[in-house]
Amino acid sequence: MTPGAGADGTPGGADTATSATSLRADAARNVAQIRAAAIAAFHGRGLGTPLEEIAAAAGVSKATIYNRFGGRQGLIDAVIEELVGAEMRTIMERARQPGDPWERLAAYITDVRDLQYREPAAVDVHLMTYPDSAQVAAQWNAGRATGIALVEQAHQAGVLRADCTADDLYQALVANGLALRHLPKPNREDYDRRGRFLLDSLRPRP
Amino acid sequence: MTPGAGADGTPGGADTATSATSLRADAARNVAQIRAAAIAAFHGRGLGTPLEEIAAAAGVSKATIYNRFGGRQGLIDAVIEELVGAEMRTIMERARQPGDPWERLAAYITDVRDLQYREPAAVDVHLMTYPDSAQVAAQWNAGRATGIALVEQAHQAGVLRADCTADDLYQALVANGLALRHLPKPNREDYDRRGRFLLDSLRPRP
DNA sequence: AATTAAGTTGACGCTACCGTCAACTTGACG
DNA sequence: CGTCAAGTTGACGGTAGCGTCAACTTAATT
Numbered sequence: 412m413t414p415g416a417g418a419d420g421t422p423g424g425a426d427t428a429t430s431a432t433s434l435r436a437d438a439a440r441n442v443a444q445i446r447a448a449a450i451a452a453f454h455g456r457g458l459g460t461p462l463e464e465i466a467a468a469a470g471v472s473k474a475t476i477y478n479r480f481g482g483r484q485g486l487i488d489a490v491i492e493e494l495v496g497a498e499m500r501t502i503m504e505r506a507r508q509p510g511d512p513w514e515r516l517a518a519y520i521t522d523v524r525d526l527q528y529r530e531p532a533a534v535d536v537h538l539m540t541y542p543d544s545a546q547v548a549a550q551w552n553a554g555r556a557t558g559i560a561l562v563e564q565a566h567q568a569g570v571l572r573a574d575c576t577a578d579d580l581y582q583a584l585v586a587n588g589l590a591l592r593h594l595p596k597p598n599r600e601d602y603d604r605r606g607r608f609l610l611d612s613l614r615p616r617p
Numbered sequence: 618m619t620p621g622a623g624a625d626g627t628p629g630g631a632d633t634a635t636s637a638t639s640l641r642a643d644a645a646r647n648v649a650q651i652r653a654a655a656i657a658a659f660h661g662r663g664l665g666t667p668l669e670e671i672a673a674a675a676g677v678s679k680a681t682i683y684n685r686f687g688g689r690q691g692l693i694d695a696v697i698e699e700l701v702g703a704e705m706r707t708i709m710e711r712a713r714q715p716g717d718p719w720e721r722l723a724a725y726i727t728d729v730r731d732l733q734y735r736e737p738a739a740v741d742v743h744l745m746t747y748p749d750s751a752q753v754a755a756q757w758n759a760g761r762a763t764g765i766a767l768v769e770q771a772h773q774a775g776v777l778r779a780d781c782t783a784d785d786l787y788q789a790l791v792a793n794g795l796a797l798r799h800l801p802k803p804n805r806e807d808y809d810r811r812g813r814f815l816l817d818s819l820r821p822r823p
Numbered sequence: 824a825a826t827t828a829a830g831t832t833g834a835c836g837c838t839a840c841c842g843t844c845a846a847c848t849t850g851a852c853g
Numbered sequence: 854c855g856t857c858a859a860g861t862t863g864a865c866g867g868t869a870g871c872g873t874c875a876a877c878t879t880a881a882t883t
Contacts, residue, residue: 435850435859461840472862477842479860538799572814579811582796582803589795590788593744597788604780605788612818641829641880667870678832683872685830 442479444469449490457592458487458535458547488546495533496550498526503557513570516561517610520584523554524606527588528599534588555581572615583609648685650675655696663798664693664741664753694752701739702756704732709763719776722767723816726790729760730812733794734805740794761787778821789815 434442448469452460462483466473480486506519526533535541539551558577565571587609597605640648654675658666668689672679686692712725732739741747745757764783771777793815803811 437850438860441861462842463840473841474843474862475860478862482842574810575814576807578807579814582800582807582811583814585800586792586796589799590792593795594788594791601782601784601788605785608778608781608785608789608818611822612814616817617823643880644830647831668872669870679871680832680873681830684832688872 438479441469441471441475445471445476445479445486446490449486450494453487453490453494453532454530457531458483458491458541462486484541484544487541487544491532491536491544491546491550495526495530495536496546498530499533499536499550499554502526503553506557506561511570512561512564512568516565516571516613519557519561520580520610521606523584524587524602524609527584527591528596528602531592534592537585537588569615571613575613580613644685647675647677647681651677651682651685651692652696655692656700659693659696659700659738660736663737664689664697664747668692690747690750693747693750697738697742697750697752697756701732701736701742702752704736705739705742705756705760708732709759712763712767717776718767718771718774722771722777722819725763725767726786726816727812729790730793730808730815733790733797734802734808737798740798743791743794775821777819781819786819 445465448465449460452465452468462476463473465486466476469476476482476486480489502519502522505522506515508515523533523537527537536547536550537554539547541547555577558580562571562575562577562580566573651671654671655666658671658674668682669679671692672682675682682688682692686695708725708728711728712721714721729739729743733743742753742756743760745753747753761783764786768777768781768783768786772779
């Protein structure tokens with residue numbers, strides 16, 4: 412049996428929770444070490460971190476990652492929830508809470524920007540750098556749907572400038588992520604001030 | 618004598634204008650073809666275009682580019698003025714014209730964004746992707762100085778929100794360039810609308 | 824047309840990453 | 854403690870780009 416799973420990414424059945432489908436002890440240990448190393452590496456360098464680096468950090472060979480996870484995609488699928496999904500879900504939940512439409516939209520934007528600042532891997536999700544990962548695609552879609560809904564509600568309440576589309580919002584957030592990825596990281600003060608500029612630019616023109 | 622020039626980038630003396638320092642006829646022809654190919658390639662793909670591609674388009678071997686220009690840097694130096702410098706200079710001149718400080722700042726931002734939209738190589742200059750090219754560094758500095766001056770004058774006239782710095786402006790323009798570089802090119806209508814958002818976000822808060 | 828300096832280039836070695844496989848090692852079980 | 858399927862890995866071949874050099878070609882000069 413080919414160990415690496417082409418599509419599902421969980422060859423031995425090492426789902427985030429139930430990693431019990433009869434893995435030999437050493438293999439189970441390696442899975443854990445690789446996951447931990449991947450989380451650390453993705454956190455520091457984004458989802459494009461060379462697999463050999465992750466393997467070295469986990470104390471295994473690159474080939475073992477292919478054996479256990481089937482490649483980068485499977486590895487991403489195995490850790491993206493813990494790395495980004497949980498936080499994104501919290502943010503979207505907060506945005507779905509009843510309340511003032513503008514406050515909710517502003518909170519969403521602020522929260523996403525904050526996540527991008529803290530977590531390079533989130534930028535990869537927002538950019539869909541690895542669109543073939545089912546998990547990433549799902550999270551991307553969820554975020555997109557939330558943004559669309561918030562924009563629509565804000566429009567209906569008249570608290571968002573009329574000519575602003577959901578795509579404009581998406582574009583602004585992605586551009587922000589790209590800047591974080593490619594430019595020296597701004598200090599928090601500057602970053603937050605620019606966040607305020609963005610929010611201000613979205614208010615209805617007086 | 619080593620042909621490729623380490624620092625000045627013009628080995629045979631093939632300055633933009635006076636390419637007369639005794640190049641053999643075939644070599645002079647090659648220089649012209651390489652320049653033309655580089656301009657076309659940089660225009661389409663930015664300053665990172667593989668040299669082998671440019672060489673092929675020019676009908677020469679990659680090594681000839683190294684012989685005549687000393688590598689990517691020299692090649693950039695040889696064409697960046699024609700490719701970007703001229704337009705940037707026009708833009709800066711327009712911004713230095715006497716007139717309403719806000720109009721001038723807004724025109725500068727609009728013009729730079731427009732140039733970025735039309736010319737990928739301009740984005741490389743704004744990003745300083747190749748900081749070792751003297752020409753590129755010079756253009757970058759000139760643009761930066763112009764931006765700083767415009768921001769200062771706008772502040773003095775009270776037409777720019779007080780908490781906006783020149784770095785904020787730089788960051789916004791660079792993020793815009795990054796988005797153009799890494800995302801599907803937006804249509805003109807969307808792009809211009811977002812430009813208006815940016816300008817609006819810079820006005821003093823009421 | 825002979826000479827030769829100037830010019831060109833194919834082929835090479837280098838870096839950095841990916842993905843694979845035959846051969847080896849080892850945990851688990853009788 | 855032997856057996857062997859499960860697991861690991863070093864080494865390999867592939868891609869994509871860079872920069873260099875010895876060997877070859879050719880324009881210019883006499």
